Amino acid sequence: MAGPEIERLIQLMARLPGLGPRSARRAVLHLLKKKDALLLPLAASLREVGESIHACSTCGNLDTGNPCAICADPRRDETLLCVVEGVADLWALERSGMFRGRYHVLGGTLSALDGIGPGDLNVDSLIGRVAQGRIREVIIATNATVEGQTTAHYITDRLQSSGVTITRLAHGVPVGGELDYLDDGTLGAALKARRPL
Template sequence: MNGPEIERLIQLLGRLPGLGPRSARRVALHLLKKREVLMQPLSAALSDAARAIRPCTSCGNLDTVDPCSICADPRRDAGLICVVEDVGDLWAMERAKIFSGRYHVLGGTLSALDGIGPDELNIAGLLRRVNEGGIREVIVATNATVDGQTTAHYLAERLGDSGVPLTRLAHGVPVGGELDWLDDGTLATALKARRAL
Protein backbone atom coordinates (compact mmCIF):
# COMPACT_ATOMS: atom_id res chain seq x y z
CA MET A 1 0.00 0.00 0.00
CA ASN A 2 2.77 2.47 0.99
CA GLY A 3 6.37 2.67 -0.12
CA PRO A 4 9.00 0.78 1.91
CA GLU A 5 10.29 3.99 3.52
CA ILE A 6 6.85 4.88 4.88
CA GLU A 7 6.23 1.33 6.09
CA ARG A 8 9.61 1.28 7.84
CA LEU A 9 8.81 4.62 9.52
CA ILE A 10 5.44 3.27 10.71
CA GLN A 11 7.02 0.03 11.99
CA LEU A 12 9.71 1.91 13.92
CA LEU A 13 7.19 4.36 15.41
CA GLY A 14 5.03 1.37 16.39
CA ARG A 15 7.84 0.10 18.62
CA LEU A 16 7.60 3.18 20.84
CA PRO A 17 5.72 2.75 24.13
CA GLY A 18 2.08 3.70 23.88
CA LEU A 19 1.97 3.60 20.07
CA GLY A 20 0.16 0.77 18.37
CA PRO A 21 -0.10 0.31 14.59
CA ARG A 22 -2.91 2.86 14.15
CA SER A 23 -1.25 5.51 16.30
CA ALA A 24 2.06 4.92 14.52
CA ARG A 25 0.33 5.53 11.16
CA ARG A 26 -1.21 8.78 12.45
CA VAL A 27 2.15 9.98 13.79
CA ALA A 28 3.92 9.04 10.56
CA LEU A 29 1.34 10.92 8.49
CA HIS A 30 1.62 13.97 10.75
CA LEU A 31 5.42 13.93 10.48
CA LEU A 32 5.27 13.60 6.70
CA LYS A 33 2.81 16.50 6.41
CA LYS A 34 5.01 18.70 8.64
CA ARG A 35 8.31 17.62 7.08
CA GLU A 36 10.18 20.95 7.31
CA VAL A 37 8.90 22.16 10.69
CA LEU A 38 8.75 18.83 12.53
CA MET A 39 10.20 15.79 10.78
CA GLN A 40 13.58 17.22 9.78
CA PRO A 41 14.27 18.91 13.17
CA LEU A 42 13.16 15.69 14.93
CA SER A 43 15.50 13.65 12.74
CA ALA A 44 18.40 15.97 13.57
CA ALA A 45 17.58 15.90 17.29
CA LEU A 46 17.45 12.09 17.29
CA SER A 47 20.78 11.90 15.48
CA ASP A 48 22.41 14.39 17.86
CA ALA A 49 21.04 12.54 20.91
CA ALA A 50 22.23 9.15 19.64
CA ARG A 51 25.71 10.59 19.12
CA ALA A 52 26.07 12.61 22.33
CA ILE A 53 24.09 10.92 25.11
CA ARG A 54 25.68 8.09 27.08
CA PRO A 55 25.22 6.39 30.46
CA CYS A 56 27.02 7.77 33.48
CA THR A 57 29.71 5.30 34.59
CA SER A 58 28.94 6.08 38.23
CA CYS A 59 25.15 5.97 38.52
CA GLY A 60 23.75 4.88 35.13
CA ASN A 61 21.88 8.13 34.39
CA LEU A 62 21.79 9.32 30.78
CA ASP A 63 23.61 12.57 30.03
CA THR A 64 26.02 14.18 27.58
CA VAL A 65 28.81 14.26 30.18
CA ASP A 66 30.42 11.53 32.29
CA PRO A 67 30.04 11.65 35.24
CA CYS A 68 26.53 12.99 34.74
CA SER A 69 25.52 16.46 35.90
CA ILE A 70 23.85 15.02 39.03
CA CYS A 71 26.94 13.05 40.12
CA ALA A 72 29.20 16.04 39.36
CA ASP A 73 27.05 18.55 41.27
CA PRO A 74 28.87 19.44 44.53
CA ARG A 75 25.59 20.67 46.07
CA ARG A 76 24.15 17.13 46.02
CA ASP A 77 24.54 15.01 49.16
CA ALA A 78 27.01 12.28 48.15
CA GLY A 79 26.15 10.30 51.31
CA LEU A 80 22.60 9.53 50.14
CA ILE A 81 21.95 7.14 47.25
CA CYS A 82 18.45 6.60 45.88
CA VAL A 83 18.23 3.33 43.94
CA VAL A 84 15.76 3.40 41.04
CA GLU A 85 14.81 0.85 38.39
CA ASP A 86 15.20 2.99 35.29
CA VAL A 87 16.25 6.46 34.17
CA GLY A 88 12.55 7.39 33.83
CA ASP A 89 12.18 6.86 37.60
CA LEU A 90 15.19 9.12 38.22
CA TRP A 91 13.63 11.78 36.01
CA ALA A 92 10.36 11.49 37.97
CA MET A 93 12.20 12.05 41.26
CA GLU A 94 14.05 15.03 39.80
CA ARG A 95 10.84 16.50 38.38
CA ALA A 96 9.32 16.41 41.87
CA LYS A 97 12.37 18.22 43.33
CA ILE A 98 12.17 16.17 46.52
CA PHE A 99 15.61 14.53 46.68
CA SER A 100 18.98 16.23 46.93
CA GLY A 101 21.25 13.18 47.05
CA ARG A 102 22.61 11.03 44.24
CA TYR A 103 21.08 8.13 42.35
CA HIS A 104 21.86 4.63 41.20
CA VAL A 105 20.00 3.23 38.17
CA LEU A 106 19.67 -0.57 38.21
CA GLY A 107 18.49 -0.88 34.62
CA GLY A 108 15.42 -2.95 35.51
CA THR A 109 14.35 -5.44 38.15
CA LEU A 110 15.04 -9.06 38.96
CA SER A 111 12.60 -11.26 37.07
CA ALA A 112 12.82 -15.04 36.97
CA LEU A 113 10.13 -15.18 34.27
CA ASP A 114 12.10 -12.85 31.98
CA GLY A 115 15.45 -14.41 32.83
CA ILE A 116 16.81 -11.24 34.44
CA GLY A 117 19.19 -12.03 37.28
CA PRO A 118 21.60 -9.90 39.32
CA ASP A 119 24.26 -10.03 36.59
CA GLU A 120 21.92 -8.33 34.10
CA LEU A 121 21.39 -5.35 36.43
CA ASN A 122 23.76 -2.67 37.72
CA ILE A 123 23.86 -4.20 41.21
CA ALA A 124 27.64 -4.71 41.22
CA GLY A 125 28.09 -0.97 40.66
CA LEU A 126 25.87 -0.21 43.65
CA LEU A 127 27.79 -2.63 45.87
CA ARG A 128 31.06 -1.04 44.74
CA ARG A 129 29.81 2.46 45.55
CA VAL A 130 28.66 1.41 49.03
CA ASN A 131 31.89 -0.49 49.74
CA GLU A 132 33.99 2.54 48.77
CA GLY A 133 32.59 4.26 51.87
CA GLY A 134 31.03 7.62 52.58
CA ILE A 135 27.46 6.42 52.10
CA ARG A 136 25.15 7.18 55.04
CA GLU A 137 21.93 5.74 53.61
CA VAL A 138 20.66 3.80 50.62
CA ILE A 139 17.03 4.50 49.71
CA VAL A 140 15.43 1.75 47.62
CA ALA A 141 12.86 3.33 45.30
CA THR A 142 11.85 0.33 43.21
CA ASN A 143 8.23 0.04 42.10
CA ALA A 144 5.62 -1.67 44.27
CA THR A 145 5.41 -4.66 41.90
CA VAL A 146 6.36 -8.27 42.56
CA ASP A 147 9.64 -7.79 40.67
CA GLY A 148 10.29 -4.45 42.40
CA GLN A 149 9.74 -6.03 45.82
CA THR A 150 11.93 -9.02 44.91
CA THR A 151 14.71 -6.65 43.83
CA ALA A 152 14.38 -4.63 47.05
CA HIS A 153 14.68 -7.80 49.18
CA TYR A 154 17.71 -8.95 47.18
CA LEU A 155 19.40 -5.57 47.70
CA ALA A 156 18.64 -5.77 51.42
CA GLU A 157 20.36 -9.17 51.59
CA ARG A 158 23.41 -8.01 49.61
CA LEU A 159 23.80 -4.75 51.55
CA GLY A 160 22.93 -6.21 54.96
CA ASP A 161 26.55 -6.60 56.09
CA SER A 162 27.66 -3.16 54.84
CA GLY A 163 26.49 -1.34 57.97
CA VAL A 164 24.78 1.27 55.79
CA PRO A 165 21.12 1.87 56.67
CA LEU A 166 18.78 0.71 53.92
CA THR A 167 15.34 2.33 53.67
CA ARG A 168 12.39 1.84 51.34
CA LEU A 169 9.90 4.33 49.95
CA ALA A 170 6.57 4.22 51.78
CA HIS A 171 3.60 2.58 50.09
CA GLY A 172 -0.06 3.09 50.72
CA VAL A 173 -2.78 5.71 50.43
CA PRO A 174 -1.80 8.46 48.00
CA VAL A 175 -2.27 12.10 48.97
CA GLY A 176 -5.82 13.02 48.02
CA GLY A 177 -6.76 9.35 47.66
CA GLU A 178 -10.07 7.94 48.80
CA LEU A 179 -10.24 4.56 50.50
CA ASP A 180 -13.12 3.23 48.44
CA TRP A 181 -11.08 3.73 45.22
CA LEU A 182 -7.98 1.84 46.44
CA ASP A 183 -7.19 -1.73 45.47
CA ASP A 184 -6.92 -4.35 48.22
CA GLY A 185 -3.11 -4.58 48.06
CA THR A 186 -2.59 -0.83 48.44
CA LEU A 187 -5.06 -0.69 51.32
CA ALA A 188 -3.39 -3.64 53.08
CA THR A 189 0.06 -2.08 52.67
CA ALA A 190 -1.20 1.24 54.01
CA LEU A 191 -2.71 -0.45 57.06
CA LYS A 192 0.53 -2.34 57.83
CA ALA A 193 2.63 0.83 57.44
CA ARG A 194 0.42 2.98 59.70
CA ARG A 195 2.10 5.37 62.14
CA ALA A 196 1.18 7.38 65.20
CA LEU A 197 -0.53 10.76 64.76
Protein backbone atom coordinates in the same frame (compact mmCIF):
# COMPACT_ATOMS: atom_id res chain seq x y z
CA MET B 1 0.39 1.96 -0.20
CA ALA B 2 3.46 3.99 0.73
CA GLY B 3 7.09 3.84 -0.35
CA PRO B 4 9.55 1.58 1.49
CA GLU B 5 11.07 4.54 3.40
CA ILE B 6 7.70 5.58 4.80
CA GLU B 7 6.76 1.97 5.64
CA ARG B 8 10.07 1.55 7.50
CA LEU B 9 9.40 4.74 9.47
CA ILE B 10 5.91 3.47 10.37
CA GLN B 11 7.34 0.13 11.49
CA LEU B 12 9.97 1.85 13.64
CA MET B 13 7.40 4.21 15.18
CA ALA B 14 5.13 1.23 15.96
CA ARG B 15 7.88 -0.17 18.22
CA LEU B 16 7.56 2.82 20.55
CA PRO B 17 5.60 2.26 23.78
CA GLY B 18 1.95 3.21 23.43
CA LEU B 19 2.00 3.18 19.63
CA GLY B 20 0.59 0.38 17.56
CA PRO B 21 0.65 0.17 13.76
CA ARG B 22 -2.40 2.42 13.31
CA SER B 23 -1.19 5.08 15.76
CA ALA B 24 2.26 4.98 14.18
CA ARG B 25 0.74 5.47 10.74
CA ARG B 26 -1.21 8.53 11.97
CA ALA B 27 1.90 9.96 13.64
CA VAL B 28 3.98 9.49 10.48
CA LEU B 29 1.30 11.12 8.33
CA HIS B 30 1.24 14.08 10.72
CA LEU B 31 5.03 14.35 10.59
CA LEU B 32 4.98 14.25 6.80
CA LYS B 33 2.33 16.98 6.61
CA LYS B 34 4.47 19.17 8.89
CA LYS B 35 7.77 18.25 7.29
CA ASP B 36 9.60 21.55 7.84
CA ALA B 37 8.11 22.31 11.25
CA LEU B 38 8.27 18.79 12.78
CA LEU B 39 9.85 16.02 10.71
CA LEU B 40 13.18 17.64 9.85
CA PRO B 41 13.79 19.12 13.34
CA LEU B 42 12.80 15.78 14.90
CA ALA B 43 15.21 13.88 12.64
CA ALA B 44 18.04 16.28 13.49
CA SER B 45 17.28 16.04 17.21
CA LEU B 46 17.18 12.22 17.09
CA ARG B 47 20.56 12.14 15.34
CA GLU B 48 22.06 14.58 17.86
CA VAL B 49 20.70 12.64 20.83
CA GLY B 50 21.87 9.35 19.35
CA GLU B 51 25.39 10.66 19.02
CA SER B 52 25.73 12.60 22.28
CA ILE B 53 23.77 10.75 24.99
CA HIS B 54 25.57 8.11 27.08
CA ALA B 55 24.94 6.17 30.27
CA CYS B 56 26.69 7.70 33.28
CA SER B 57 29.47 5.37 34.43
CA THR B 58 28.70 6.22 38.06
CA CYS B 59 24.92 5.96 38.37
CA GLY B 60 23.56 4.78 35.00
CA ASN B 61 21.56 7.95 34.20
CA LEU B 62 21.41 9.09 30.58
CA ASP B 63 23.13 12.40 29.88
CA THR B 64 25.56 14.13 27.54
CA GLY B 65 28.30 14.19 30.15
CA ASN B 66 30.07 11.46 32.07
CA PRO B 67 29.59 11.70 34.97
CA CYS B 68 26.05 12.98 34.49
CA ALA B 69 24.90 16.39 35.76
CA ILE B 70 23.45 14.85 38.94
CA CYS B 71 26.64 12.97 39.86
CA ALA B 72 28.77 16.02 39.04
CA ASP B 73 26.65 18.43 41.12
CA PRO B 74 28.60 19.29 44.31
CA ARG B 75 25.40 20.52 45.99
CA ARG B 76 24.00 16.96 46.03
CA ASP B 77 24.23 14.98 49.27
CA GLU B 78 26.66 12.20 48.40
CA THR B 79 25.79 10.30 51.58
CA LEU B 80 22.24 9.58 50.33
CA LEU B 81 21.84 7.04 47.53
CA CYS B 82 18.47 6.28 45.94
CA VAL B 83 18.31 2.96 44.07
CA VAL B 84 15.83 2.89 41.15
CA GLU B 85 14.90 0.30 38.54
CA GLY B 86 15.36 2.50 35.48
CA VAL B 87 16.15 5.95 34.19
CA ALA B 88 12.42 6.77 33.92
CA ASP B 89 12.12 6.26 37.70
CA LEU B 90 15.12 8.54 38.31
CA TRP B 91 13.57 11.23 36.13
CA ALA B 92 10.23 10.89 37.96
CA LEU B 93 11.93 11.43 41.33
CA GLU B 94 13.84 14.40 39.92
CA ARG B 95 10.58 15.97 38.68
CA SER B 96 9.29 15.92 42.24
CA GLY B 97 12.19 18.14 43.34
CA MET B 98 12.14 16.44 46.75
CA PHE B 99 15.34 14.37 46.63
CA ARG B 100 18.75 16.05 46.74
CA GLY B 101 20.98 12.98 46.99
CA ARG B 102 22.54 10.75 44.34
CA TYR B 103 21.07 7.83 42.39
CA HIS B 104 21.91 4.32 41.26
CA VAL B 105 20.06 2.81 38.26
CA LEU B 106 19.76 -0.99 38.42
CA GLY B 107 18.69 -1.43 34.81
CA GLY B 108 15.66 -3.58 35.66
CA THR B 109 14.49 -6.02 38.31
CA LEU B 110 15.12 -9.63 39.17
CA SER B 111 12.73 -11.91 37.31
CA ALA B 112 13.05 -15.69 37.22
CA LEU B 113 10.34 -15.88 34.54
CA ASP B 114 12.27 -13.55 32.23
CA GLY B 115 15.64 -15.07 33.10
CA ILE B 116 16.95 -11.88 34.72
CA GLY B 117 19.33 -12.63 37.57
CA PRO B 118 21.61 -10.50 39.76
CA GLY B 119 24.37 -10.58 37.13
CA ASP B 120 22.05 -8.87 34.63
CA LEU B 121 21.55 -5.84 36.90
CA ASN B 122 23.93 -3.16 38.19
CA VAL B 123 23.98 -4.65 41.70
CA ASP B 124 27.73 -5.26 41.96
CA SER B 125 28.48 -1.63 41.10
CA LEU B 126 25.97 -0.59 43.81
CA ILE B 127 27.78 -2.76 46.36
CA GLY B 128 31.06 -1.20 45.21
CA ARG B 129 29.72 2.34 45.66
CA VAL B 130 28.54 1.54 49.18
CA ALA B 131 31.86 -0.15 50.02
CA GLN B 132 33.68 3.15 49.35
CA GLY B 133 32.33 4.32 52.72
CA ARG B 134 30.83 7.71 51.86
CA ILE B 135 27.19 6.56 51.76
CA ARG B 136 25.23 6.52 55.03
CA GLU B 137 21.75 5.69 53.70
CA VAL B 138 20.51 3.64 50.75
CA ILE B 139 16.90 4.33 49.78
CA ILE B 140 15.44 1.45 47.79
CA ALA B 141 12.89 2.91 45.36
CA THR B 142 11.93 -0.14 43.33
CA ASN B 143 8.32 -0.49 42.18
CA ALA B 144 5.70 -2.19 44.36
CA THR B 145 5.55 -5.23 42.07
CA VAL B 146 6.58 -8.80 42.87
CA GLU B 147 9.79 -8.27 40.90
CA GLY B 148 10.44 -4.91 42.57
CA GLN B 149 9.91 -6.39 46.03
CA THR B 150 12.16 -9.37 45.23
CA THR B 151 14.88 -7.03 43.99
CA ALA B 152 14.55 -4.85 47.11
CA HIS B 153 14.95 -7.91 49.38
CA TYR B 154 17.96 -9.11 47.42
CA ILE B 155 19.68 -5.72 47.65
CA THR B 156 18.87 -5.50 51.36
CA ASP B 157 20.47 -8.91 51.93
CA ARG B 158 23.58 -7.91 49.96
CA LEU B 159 23.96 -4.61 51.87
CA GLN B 160 23.11 -5.96 55.34
CA SER B 161 26.74 -6.28 56.46
CA SER B 162 27.78 -2.86 55.08
CA GLY B 163 26.56 -0.90 58.10
CA VAL B 164 24.59 1.63 56.04
CA THR B 165 20.99 2.46 56.85
CA ILE B 166 18.67 0.82 54.33
CA THR B 167 15.23 2.36 53.83
CA ARG B 168 12.37 1.78 51.41
CA LEU B 169 9.93 4.22 49.83
CA ALA B 170 6.58 4.23 51.61
CA HIS B 171 3.62 2.59 49.91
CA GLY B 172 0.00 3.35 50.54
CA VAL B 173 -2.64 6.03 50.17
CA PRO B 174 -1.65 8.62 47.52
CA VAL B 175 -2.01 12.32 48.25
CA GLY B 176 -5.56 13.29 47.33
CA GLY B 177 -6.63 9.65 47.14
CA GLU B 178 -9.96 8.41 48.46
CA LEU B 179 -10.02 5.14 50.37
CA ASP B 180 -13.10 3.88 48.54
CA TYR B 181 -11.22 3.90 45.21
CA LEU B 182 -8.03 2.14 46.38
CA ASP B 183 -7.27 -1.52 45.81
CA ASP B 184 -6.84 -3.96 48.71
CA GLY B 185 -3.06 -4.17 48.30
CA THR B 186 -2.62 -0.40 48.54
CA LEU B 187 -4.87 -0.20 51.61
CA GLY B 188 -2.97 -3.07 53.24
CA ALA B 189 0.38 -1.40 52.59
CA ALA B 190 -0.95 1.87 53.98
CA LEU B 191 -2.14 0.17 57.18
CA LYS B 192 1.22 -1.58 57.67
CA ALA B 193 3.16 1.67 57.07
CA ARG B 194 1.08 3.78 59.46
CA ARG B 195 2.91 6.15 61.80
CA PRO B 196 2.07 8.25 64.83
CA LEU B 197 0.81 11.81 64.37
